[in-house]
Amino acid sequence: MAKEAADVNKMPKKNPLSLQIDLQKFEKATDEEKKQADVMSESTSFFRDGMRKLRKNPLAMFSIVVLIAIILMITLVPVIVPYSYSDIITVNGKRDKSATNMAPFTYSKLEQQYIDEGGKVFPHIMGTDELGRDYFVRVAYGTRISLLVGVFASAIVLVIGVLYGSISGYFGGKVDLIMMRFVDVIYSLPDLLMIILLSVVLNEVLKFDGNGILARLGTNMISLFIVFGLLYWVGMARLVRGQILTIKQNEYVLAAKVSGAKSSRIIRRHILPNCISVIIISAALQIPSAIFTESFLSFISLGVKAPMPSLGSLASAARSGITTYTYKLVFPALMIGLITLAFNLLGDGLRDAFDPKLRR
């Protein structure tokens, strides 16, 4: 250091006629001043960067809020509201047969009488259905079932699709060829026909006893899950395979091989983390499509078993009284619309935030 400092003082003297700047006027930078030059931005991981972008997207944030509200509703409503989705309203221990097809926030004669006597009756926020069951609870339960189907079906698709696609893409060559022809065969099967056939067959084969969640969902729902597991994963598998085919060309994958890493480690540590954004996005977009399929199947009465409601079966039941009791179609349809819209917007937001190809 001392030597360098001396060098500075030995800077050549300026020729008075030269236009060059006088080097002797310069002072040597201290160590502290040198440090100021290496300004470093805060280290950001890919995930944090993506979340920051997502937070700036008002539509995505709005759909997150909507989804959280819906999840809160379906968890809290059955706890707070004193009615059950399958029971006809009883007043003071007596079954209230007059409480059918009531409009929102109205009370039946028996209930009114009970209130007049000083009893307390929880209001029917969305009215009651044709059998005298509280509609709000039924819609909440229906949403719960629809969301469950959506999340569960896309989880099945995610697991099978990612496993299958990553193996096919990573090993390539003949393995890839055979695995992808199998995918092509599955792709060509008509999914709706398969669901109908499977639910007919499963109805005979599977018998769920007792009151478990499987028994209450009914064989139609189980066959829907099975069909998702059998057929719907192919899109995800193709997507993952395509991603992996491009990612495995990168030299860091070769470097990991040179390090002696095994295939499972390379897939886990190097390949999947680099296509995880695409996987998450397409899983998020898979949820509304599963909910839509479920609603559609329930609408054509291939969905959940009665008395368990789903949004589709509620809408289907409301069809008969559409002119007189319009609100009974409006509520479940509104929920389906809200859920699918929120998931679609969230998926779009995730893609904008995490897809490196869309970086601005």
Added chain:
Amino acid sequence: MDKNYKPNPENLVEVNDLKMYFPIKTGMFSTTPLKAVDGVSFSIKPGETLGLVGESGCGKTTVGRALIRLYKPTDGDVFFDGKRVDEKSIGTLRKDMQMVFQDPYSSLNPRMTVEDIIGEPLDVHKLYTSRSDRREKILHLMELVGLNAEHATRYAHEFSGGQRQRIGIARALATNPRFIVCDEAVSALDVSIQAQVINMFEDLQKKLGVAYLFIAHDLLVVHHISKRIAVMYLGKMVETADADELNAHPIHPYTTSLLSAVPYPDPKVAKSSKRIILEGDVPSPLHMPSGCPFRTRCKYATEQCSAEMPKLTDRGNGHLVACWNK
């Protein structure tokens, strides 16, 4: 594969008649082999550097990758420290043979911190006793290649090209290898950074005694770092000699033309030297010319050249040349 081939015990790496063909689809059912590497032999002694030069697409990288078993060679023998390198032995040899890649931008995983990138070989071979031991080893490696300790938690995209290449080198050094393939390790860098990285390679060789196979297309760089230089053309080795000998007395017409194309930083020398400009293009490796592959562009070509491929013959002092006429 020659089962009876006996490697020289003095050599750390020995390659005999290495062949690497890639099948290329030419029709619905037919494939033609693309002869990327066709019968290459060389050896490297411990702590020595062999430079491998040649133009783009001549199979330099393929030699490096087949050597380190990233590709399964079609034919030929590779020996490391007297042991045959094959499917069985490579697992134990990985620790001793490493590679530095050409592109510092794609050779580092963008989702991993520097610490994890350098630590990966340590993880794979379980070369540490505890988390703190791992961290200490990584910091030592980073210091060795001139990176600061505070860089450890950063991601690859936060670094410049030269720094990234240093990270790649630190990763290659993590297992304490005896041999490193440097595949165009400095080609993607600026000249000033190139000099830094090359000096670092030399320092590390002095400190750790690693041998390098230094693949490049810049003859000046290769001459600076290598003890011996091998010149490749279309998958074949055409000339091998000590670095100074090759520079002063190139024999093969391809080598002479390559050397005449080297830009010298002295304009006087540059003006006085005559460029030998080769006619035509490199033939496609799918349709290799018969005999010597260089004959289509060689002004000395005779009928013998198209009839038979010349063998590498010793012209004294270990200067091997494959040419009929020179």
